[in-house]
Amino acid sequence: MKLERAELVHVAIPLVSPFRTSFGTMTTKDTFLLRVVTDSAEGWSEFAADPEPLYCSEFVAGAETVLRDFLLPRVAALPVLDTARLAPAMAKVKGHELAKAALETAVLDAELRSYGMPLATYLGAVRERVPAGVSVGIRRTLAELLDDVEGYLADGYVRIKLKIEPGWDLEPVRAVRERFGAELALQVDANTAYTLADAEHLRRLDEFGLLLIEEPLAENNLYAHARLQQRITTPVCLDESLHSAADTASAIAMDACRVVNVKPARVGGYLEARRVHDVAHAHGVPVWCGGMLETGIGRAPNLALAALPGFTLPGDTSASARYFAEDITEPFVLVDGQLPVPRSPGIGVRPLPEALRRFGKERRDLYV
Numbered sequence: 001m002k003l004e005r006a007e008l009v010h011v012a013i014p015l016v017s018p019f020r021t022s023f024g025t026m027t028t029k030d031t032f033l034l035r036v037v038t039d040s041a042e043g044w045s046e047f048a049a050d051p052e053p054l055y056c057s058e059f060v061a062g063a064e065t066v067l068r069d070f071l072l073p074r075v076a077a078l079p080v081l082d083t084a085r086l087a088p089a090m091a092k093v094k095g096h097e098l099a100k101a102a103l104e105t106a107v108l109d110a111e112l113r114s115y116g117m118p119l120a121t122y123l124g125a126v127r128e129r130v131p132a133g134v135s136v137g138i139r140r141t142l143a144e145l146l147d148d149v150e151g152y153l154a155d156g157y158v159r160i161k162l163k164i165e166p167g168w169d170l171e172p173v174r175a176v177r178e179r180f181g182a183e184l185a186l187q188v189d190a191n192t193a194y195t196l197a198d199a200e201h202l203r204r205l206d207e208f209g210l211l212l213i214e215e216p217l218a219e220n221n222l223y224a225h226a227r228l229q230q231r232i233t234t235p236v237c238l239d240e241s242l243h244s245a246a247d248t249a250s251a252i253a254m255d256a257c258r259v260v261n262v263k264p265a266r267v268g269g270y271l272e273a274r275r276v277h278d279v280a281h282a283h284g285v286p287v288w289c290g291g292m293l294e295t296g297i298g299r300a301p302n303l304a305l306a307a308l309p310g311f312t313l314p315g316d317t318s319a320s321a322r323y324f325a326e327d328i329t330e331p332f333v334l335v336d337g338q339l340p341v342p343r344s345p346g347i348g349v350r351p352l353p354e355a356l357r358r359f360g361k362e363r364r365d366l367y368v
């Protein structure tokens, strides 16, 4: 293939309800879609982060600059454009995994479309449907939280993840356990809100039989996570701290995590995400697919990944309706607690023209 052009389309889609985490409150999915055109097909992807660098260091305006000035020139200079050559061509640019993932995914979509191959087939998927969990934001009161959880369980979600922070941890977990029982698959996500000084406090979560506690301590501190894991029985799961398969290998070797959240964008794309899966699976460490409140453009490829054999825990791959009254693609609909794995070529979906008209803002050429 040969790269002919790349453009971004800013989109802003209101969330059905505000989503609060320990790092901030989101009311709108505000990001850009990336469209690449090659001599054989066009491909689409979604940049996973937000306008502000609160979950991770990357952000929308920064990613646009990095793509335009540093990543696209390197990719455009390749004599042959295959998806597998992108990461090596971009490797000298440090970090910026989410920006790299957006470019790699759009090119991968184009390449697979030119072969007529679905992403799920390319990655090695073994399932047609994947069980869906849901991530439940921090609320003002326990009553509001219990209402949210009750609604999601009525929808059919098979696993609940509660966002926690200091002051909103033991009580919400206890309340959800008391109301919905010991059988409920339940886990928590702190998004780096605690320190090792909180180890004794976090140990009090052990009695609730959680599947895992996600990213309790500062990002990238594998040593501290290993120290914490020695003091609690709840399995530690890493999200923000894992940027590659190599990080994952180190974390597992150090016992800094016993479960892995795989977010393709966080590790630079689907090729590296598959390697993360392979490393964890080879060690017998369960993985699950994380989410970033994606539109259908980001959700579709995540569902393909979540169909790999090592994804033995339900992911944060929820239905479109959990996020948006109207998605930018055909909506993903929950059936018996599961979502279908897309089976059309490439990522399997396209932005709907009408939704792009409604939610699209500026379009900008990044490479022509």
Ligand code: OSB
Residues within 6 Å of the ligand: 055, 134, 135, 189, 191, 239, 290, 291, 292, 293, 294, 316, 317, 318
């Ligand atoms: O930490 O997993 C996270 C959303 C945005 C940024 C980070 C995270 C999340 C979620 C929601 O937990 C996952 C989803 O439903 O997409």
Ligand code: MG
Residues within 6 Å of the ligand: 189, 191, 214, 215, 239, 240, 261, 290
């Ligand atoms: Mg997380």
